Amino acid sequence: xxxxxxxxxxxxxxxxxxxxxxxxxxxxxxxxxxxxxxxxxxxxxxxxxxxxxxxxxxxxxxxxxxxxxxxxxxxxxxxxxxxxxxxxxxxxxxxxxxxxxxxxxxxxxxxxxxxxxxxxxxxxxxxxxxxxxxxxxxxxxxxxxxxxxxxxxxxxxxxxxxxxxxxxxxxxxxxxxxxxxxxxxxxxxxxxxxxxxxxxxxxxxxxxxxxxxxxxxxxxxxxxxxx
Amino acid sequence: xxxxxxxxxxxxxxxxxxxxxxxxxxxxxxxxxxxxxxxxxxxxxxxxxxxxxxxxxxxxxxxxxxxxxxxxxxxxxxxxxxxxxxxxxxxxxxxxxxxxxxxxxxxxxxxxxxxxxxxxxxxxxxxxxxxxxxxxxxxxxxxxxxxxxxxxxxxxxxxxxxxxxxxxxxxxxxxxxxxxxxxxxxxxxxxxxxxxxxxxxxxxxxxxxxxxxxxxxxxxxxxxxxx
DNA sequence: CCCCTTCCTTGCTCCAGAACAACGACGCCA
DNA sequence: TGGCGTCGTTGTTCTGGAGCAAGGAAGGGG
Numbered sequence: 001x002x003x004x005x006x007x008x009x010x011x012x013x014x015x016x017x018x019x020x021x022x023x024x025x026x027x028x029x030x031x032x033x034x035x036x037x038x039x040x041x042x043x044x045x046x047x048x049x050x051x052x053x054x055x056x057x058x059x060x061x062x063x064x065x066x067x068x069x070x071x072x073x074x075x076x077x078x079x080x081x082x083x084x085x086x087x088x089x090x091x092x093x094x095x096x097x098x099x100x101x102x103x104x105x106x107x108x109x110x111x112x113x114x115x116x117x118x119x120x121x122x123x124x125x126x127x128x129x130x131x132x133x134x135x136x137x138x139x140x141x142x143x144x145x146x147x148x149x150x151x152x153x154x155x156x157x158x159x160x161x162x163x164x165x166x167x168x169x170x171x172x173x174x175x176x177x178x179x180x181x182x183x184x185x186x187x188x189x190x191x192x193x194x195x196x197x198x199x200x201x202x203x204x205x206x207x208x209x210x211x212x213x214x215x216x217x218x219x220x221x222x223x224x225x226x227x
Numbered sequence: 228x229x230x231x232x233x234x235x236x237x238x239x240x241x242x243x244x245x246x247x248x249x250x251x252x253x254x255x256x257x258x259x260x261x262x263x264x265x266x267x268x269x270x271x272x273x274x275x276x277x278x279x280x281x282x283x284x285x286x287x288x289x290x291x292x293x294x295x296x297x298x299x300x301x302x303x304x305x306x307x308x309x310x311x312x313x314x315x316x317x318x319x320x321x322x323x324x325x326x327x328x329x330x331x332x333x334x335x336x337x338x339x340x341x342x343x344x345x346x347x348x349x350x351x352x353x354x355x356x357x358x359x360x361x362x363x364x365x366x367x368x369x370x371x372x373x374x375x376x377x378x379x380x381x382x383x384x385x386x387x388x389x390x391x392x393x394x395x396x397x398x399x400x401x402x403x404x405x406x407x408x409x410x411x412x413x414x415x416x417x418x419x420x421x422x423x424x425x426x427x428x429x430x431x432x433x434x435x436x437x438x439x440x441x442x443x444x445x446x447x448x449x450x451x452x453x454x
Numbered sequence: 455c456c457c458c459t460t461c462c463t464t465g466c467t468c469c470a471g472a473a474c475a476a477c478g479a480c481g482c483c484a
Numbered sequence: 485t486g487g488c489g490t491c492g493t494t495g496t497t498c499t500g501g502a503g504c505a506a507g508g509a510a511g512g513g514g
Contacts, residue, residue, distance in 0.1 A: 019318075065369060065373050067373055067376075067377035067378075068377065068378070068454060069377065071377060073372070073373045073376055073377060075369055075372070086358065086362065087362055089355070089358060090355060090358060090359055090362075091246075091355065092359075094359070094362070097362065097365065097366040097369060098369065121351075124348075124351060124354070127351070127354040127355065127358065128316070128317060128318065128354065130358050131313065131316060131317060131354065131357050131358055131361060132317050132319075132321070134358060134361040134362055134365060135313065135314055135317075135321070135324065135361055137365055138324065138361060138364055138365045138368065139324040141365065141368050141369065141372065142292060142302055142324060142325065142368065144372070145300070145302070145368060145371070145372050145375070146292050146294055146300045148372070148375060148376070149294075149300055149375070149417060150294035150295065150296065150298060150300060151294075151295070152500080152501095153500075153501065181460095181461065181462090182461075182462065182463095183461080183462095190376060191501080191502090192501080192502060192503080193461090193462080194462095194463085194464085194501090194502080194503080194504095195500095195501060195502080197462060197463055197464085198463085198464080198501095200462095201463080201464090211462090212510085213460085213461060213462075213509085213510055213511075214460095214461075214510095227295060379470080379471095380470075380471065408490095408491070408492090409491075409492065409493095410491080410492095418471080418472090419471080419472060419473080420491090420492080421471090421472080421473085421474095421492095421493085421494085422470095422471065422472080423492095424492060424493055424494085425493085425494080427492095428493080428494090438492085439480090440479085440480055440481075440490085440491060440492075441490095441491075
């Protein structure tokens, strides 16, 4: 969302509550249940009836689908402020369209269906914000999809690393720290950790990045722009 | 949506207007502008400011994005009853997230932003329906995406042909007619017309399908189910 | 300080399916 | 009925990057 700013960002108003007065927003948050989950725990499973809406307060969540063979395909990487389980807002029953699991320890706001639907009646802005959010998810997935069919593994990896740097990177004078393993990066870019390792090596040799275990430092972001 | 039924379907209430009384629904349709477009005409372009909402009355529309090299990547195939340009419903300005072009001659209902927003105030059901529709698009794209990374060209082609048969096929005693060229089928399944031709040949030899120019007849749908 | 887990690297093999070329065939329109 | 444009077929070539195996390095925890 915001471009390369300072290291730690404050907690801005989540998109779900955009355009709602601060007082009302607090009220909405107050009636939510708060949960804390450890790393690696299931939050919801694709296909289940959507009965709860989630807003991620802290931590990282993996949103994915299972293939027919049981492999996980990443659909999105959720960060604080992101909402999921939006089917809950609908009157008729819908199913969650993917599964969600915590990657790190997480804090979540949770609303039961009945409650959030009542809130949506009071605050129509909630519905409008939801449309915007789902459209953004759709656009993001479309971008990933187009990238997958039209760009090389190297281009996808570079794109992924750059966008990760923008979203979650920590800016220093010597570059941008990105905390991510080769495997995670590879998955986001739809490639294998092997290919990721090889490409990172070539970029390291060019001085574009440097690596530690579980961390990549981008020194020359402009070298990663591949048209 | 509906399963293998009879040949020509009537014009059911579009999803956008689901749950709205027939009278109100007619009123909403009446205040739309109606347009008729020839085959191959642009309806909207990705990146433009979303100012009009479209509902497809008749015909087929191609919704796609351009790659960096200028190639088109199909995002969806819109049929009568489908809505697009949903960003128009939002208060803040948004951009269309892909381009739309008619494939065949089309009739469309069109609402200008101001008008549809006023309608959405009067009928909150419109907003709820929109959320459902975008979620369905998201789910559909997720399915295509997962298929692309986890299934073979043959499996994707079989899936595509089956779903096309279900959505647009004409049922006869001897099988299901699907009007589609190899090229279109290949594109929907993310493969080339060459690969499509080869696979169709092998299915023809197995007696599963037969072919004419621009048409495929599915004789044994069950043979196309590939787990 | 050492062990053990997790992560990273590197070389090698292999293949699905894209890309290209060239030809064949259907069917519309005059 | 013949010509032409679109669509379909088939053989061949070629390569990106997956898959696998094996070993190396960094940390964290006891």
